[in-house]
Amino acid sequence: MSTFKTLDDLEADQRVLVRLDLNSPVEDGEVQDNRRFERHAETVSELAEAGHRVVLMAHQGRPGGDDFVSLEQHASILADHVGHDVGFVADTFGDDAIDAIESLSAGNILLLENTRMCDDELPEEDPEVKADTAFVQTLAPYFDAYVNDAYSAAHRSHASLVGFPLELPAYAGRVMQTEYEANSAIATREFDGQVTMVVGGTKATDVIDVMNNLGEKVDRFLLGGIAGELFLRAAGHDVGYDVGGMDLFDDQWEANHETIESLIEERGDQITLAVDLAYEDEADERAEIAVEDIDEKDRAYLDIGTDTVEAYDPVIRDSEAVFVKGALGLFEDERFSEGTVGVLRAIAETDCFSVVGGGDTSRAIEMYGMSEDDFGHVSIAGGAYIRALTGASLVGVEVLQDN
Ligand SMILES: Nc1ncnc2c1ncn2[C@@H]1O[C@H](COP(=O)(O)OP(=O)(O)OP(=O)(O)O)[C@@H](O)[C@H]1O
Numbered sequence: 001m002s003t004f005k006t007l008d009d010l011e012a013d014q015r016v017l018v019r020l021d022l023n024s025p026v027e028d029g030e031v032q033d034n035r036r037f038e039r040h041a042e043t044v045s046e047l048a049e050a051g052h053r054v055v056l057m058a059h060q061g062r063p064g065g066d067d068f069v070s071l072e073q074h075a076s077i078l079a080d081h082v083g084h085d086v087g088f089v090a091d092t093f094g095d096d097a098i099d100a101i102e103s104l105s106a107g108n109i110l111l112l113e114n115t116r117m118c119d120d121e122l123p124e125e126d127p128e129v130k131a132d133t134a135f136v137q138t139l140a141p142y143f144d145a146y147v148n149d150a151y152s153a154a155h156r157s158h159a160s161l162v163g164f165p166l167e168l169p170a171y172a173g174r175v176m177q178t179e180y181e182a183n184s185a186i187a188t189r190e191f192d193g194q195v196t197m198v199v200g201g202t203k204a205t206d207v208i209d210v211m212n213n214l215g216e217k218v219d220r221f222l223l224g225g226i227a228g229e230l231f232l233r234a235a236g237h238d239v240g241y242d243v244g245g246m247d248l249f250d251d252q253w254e255a256n257h258e259t260i261e262s263l264i265e266e267r268g269d270q271i272t273l274a275v276d277l278a279y280e281d282e283a284d285e286r287a288e289i290a291v292e293d294i295d296e297k298d299r300a301y302l303d304i305g306t307d308t309v310e311a312y313d314p315v316i317r318d319s320e321a322v323f324v325k326g327a328l329g330l331f332e333d334e335r336f337s338e339g340t341v342g343v344l345r346a347i348a349e350t351d352c353f354s355v356v357g358g359g360d361t362s363r364a365i366e367m368y369g370m371s372e373d374d375f376g377h378v379s380i381a382g383g384a385y386i387r388a389l390t391g392a393s394l395v396g397v398e399v400l401q402d403n
Pocket residue numbers: 200201202203204224225226301302303325326327328329330331332357358359360361362381382383
């Protein structure tokens with residue numbers, strides 16, 4: 001189904017410029033290892049073992065942010081995953097970068113500096129404009145081929161993602177290929193049986209947009225997290241309000257309540273809401289309450305309740321395909337992990353086609369001893385996953401397909 005060229009089409013002995021997405025959490029200046037390194041290592045190893053000269057580009061953070069740091073640490077983390085040296089040069093396309101590129105031998109790997117440290121990378125402009133920048137025009141002549149493996153950044157029209165494919169023969173890396181196929185499935189594949197989408201997390205605005213766009217493709221929506229509470233609020237329950245120092249609900253309510261109300265009116269039979277919720281009681285224990293018994297807007301709810309988990313379980317087991325976006329509760333705290341873990345376990349135990357997306361949510365798989373192998377696909381993309389679910393195109397994929 002991919003309409004782009006892949007590594008299978010790459011000729012031997014190439015000088016290859018590869019775009020990865022190694023954008024990672026940074027804590028106290030330390031770059032945190034995560035599944036993006038592990039996944040991209042497969043593409044990088046394959047290229048190096050085939051004897052290509054491999055030059056890598058990636059970004060980290062956004063200018064001005066605390067996580068806007070050099071890629072030096074990324075090179076050593078990636079090297080651990082690849083099992084091979086990854087050289088690093090603190091330059092994007094100047095003389096130092098060119099010298100380092102020219103000195104590579106077959107099978108060598110070099111990582112260039114954070115693409116966002118180069119003025120031409122941002123802002124978002126048309127691919128033709130990005131292709132015409134000094135960054136692209138200077139680097140491209142040193143390469144035979146360009147590989148984009150950065151599916152999770154493919155919604156950005158930045159030079160390293162959309163400029164090079166206009167100047168060089170362009171190919172999709174293994175991560176790009178797998179992510180594209182799995183994440184596009186909801187928009188492009190026909191499933192005979194029930195298609196279920198589990199919707200939660202904190203970014204209610206994003207997921208409500210997905211629900212609004214996918215009403216025809218999805219048979220059942222199972223709700224939790226912040227979006228779930230906003231739907232309960234629209235249904236007349238006293239939940240989904242900011243209490244104490246919270247600012248998760250009221251702004252998202254203002255932005256989305258009309259869409260929520262019309263979704264409930266037009267697609268109410270497809271949408272299942274929690275019948276009970278969990279909270280922290282005075283003894284710091286998990287306590288639960290039936291939604292219909294809630295009569296004060298004074299408490300934060302941190303998970304769906306046990307009766308809701310029991311109601312969602314058979315829906316998952318009866319599904320042919322399940323897509324997950326967002327956690328159903330504050331799963332990082334074990335007391336409030338029941339909803340997220342219950343749903344993930346049900347998916348893992350069945351052989352339905354499944355995609356789990358969202359950086360935070362997919363962490364729950366590892367944290368609670370499940371295996372990624374029990375899921376059809378665990379995406380490393382955030383914003384790109386959301387867009388793919390709604391069927392929206394990704395500019396970085398489009399330029400590969402046009403190449
Ligand atoms: N009721 C709740 N109260 C507070 N936090 C919650 C609640 N339900 C879910 N969460 C939090 O939602 C987070 C996941 O939400 P988010 O919208 O960031 O999802 P994601 O899709 O996994 O991540 P991303 O889009 O960042 O890749 C989890 O860290 C979880 O703790």
